[in-house]
Amino acid sequence: MRGAIFVELLRRNWRQMVYWGIGLAILGFYATSVIPNADTLRQYQAVVETLPPILLQAFGAADNSVMATPEGFVAFSFLAYLLLIMLVYAVLAGLNITASEEEDGIMDVLLALSVPRWRIIVEKYAVYALLVVGIVVISYAGMFLGAAGATMPFNMSLLTVGGINIVLGVLLVMAFTACLATLIRRRATTTAIVVSVIVVSYFINVIGNAAAGTVAAALRALSFFSYADAQYVVADGFSIGSVLLLSAATVLFFVGALWGWERRDVGV
């Protein structure tokens, strides 16, 4: 029956979405509700300006002028971490699309049913995509709730754009993980590769930001974090190019997962 895998997976995992969402919402609430007033932010910026750029990058602060705005402060203190935490979820979800059940020996049972292989990937990816959106929405609800009680006004649309980038970035990593998992099969190997790619990508971005005008800065274009950006977006605004690139890469890896899954032996 069409949609049965989707419904079952959603039924099994919606609580997980709520728990992740609540945890992150508390973090978002805290980040917005403790936000200092404008004077304090300016003093904060002055202190930050004395720090070396590489140190700022290590903490996720891209541009110290950004931090002088309430949105910038939230992007620095919450959205940067939200993206990193959600990437952990993306890797776990990507593994759960095929690799976990295959390694646990359950996939034989599922594939022996009258269900085409592609539907397993499509329905599972759809569920996890929905859960990712759900977690980010709940997190944002906490953040907005905190903002409602804050002394300074927030530019909600800029923060929302940051959220869109986070969702797209997470969907991309999830598709990348799923694609690798269909090709490699093993959870541990897939996890190692994906985590390595994320870590390397993160440091390419950090070093590139700190070394303007060098090769390292040019290499930033190769970093996933240049596009799935939840901080600069607050200063630079919405980038349709990044959105299109993230979406195209997601589609590419998703199709790669379908292709890999359709053509290979399962459970050997």
Add this chain to the structure above:
Amino acid sequence: MTTQPVIYTENLTKMYAGGAKAITALDALTLEVLPGEIFGYLGPNGAGKTTTIKLLLDLIRPSAGRASLFGLDARAQSVAIHARVGFIPGELNLWKNRTGRQVIQYIASVRGGVAAQLAEASRLAQRLQLDTSRLVRDYSTGNRRKLGLVLAMMHRPELLILDEPTGGLDPLMQQEFNAMMLEFRQSGRTVFLSSHILGEVQAICQRVGILRAGQLKAVESVEKLMQVGYRQVELTFREAVPPEWQERLERAGAVADVRLHGDRVSLKLAGDFDPVLRAVAGGYVRDIRVEEPGLEDIFLSFYGNGHSAVPPRVPEVQR
């Protein structure tokens, strides 16, 4: 008009690449399983039984040859085939944190036609004395096997493909399983049963295929396999048997696998008794036991050092 086989394979081959270490898991298997039969598929671990089943179900893809079920191509029409097949894998793993009932509901919903399947599942669970309210992780191996049977049969498939289905079942449940399979067959449906439990195959199968190192060695009716033409003979003497009898018995003709243990001699005899009795002349025979070979003996005879351990058939002497 010929009957279309339920399972048909033609030169079905599966090789696993590995350069110099390439493995041929299944070598040019050509096999037919007819409607309404319980077909036993025997072979030791690594013989290629599970590989065959995975190829039939399109879980893995053949390196050469083809397979069809119900006349449908196993590769291109696998979804249509799966709707008509019930399957229990050799190592049945399920979602450990779900109850038996939840797993049944899930599988039923993926297949479609939930209400009818749940009714049938309930009937089967009752018959197998399976408590479906427990978590899968709390099930014993036997209970997990029962759940596997329920899952495989609850949509009333036309063909059951069972890979070592009865491991962990107690003897009573084993009997119940045999009864269920025979009922399944009586309703005109087909079972493809891979098993190590030779007694089970002997009890319920009509035909048996014997697989070794990826090659199908024989396909015979169980009845015919049982007539392999030798008997297991054990002679018990009053005194310890002299060692020189070993050679005398081996030269007796139509005798194989001679073993002397104290006052006993065991051997496989494919011909008349007279040469054996002449070879042991002088000894005081207290007892003679003659047993027809079980399927296990026959099975072993296909695997003993790659050669048949069965003595050659001795032609009947015309008197």
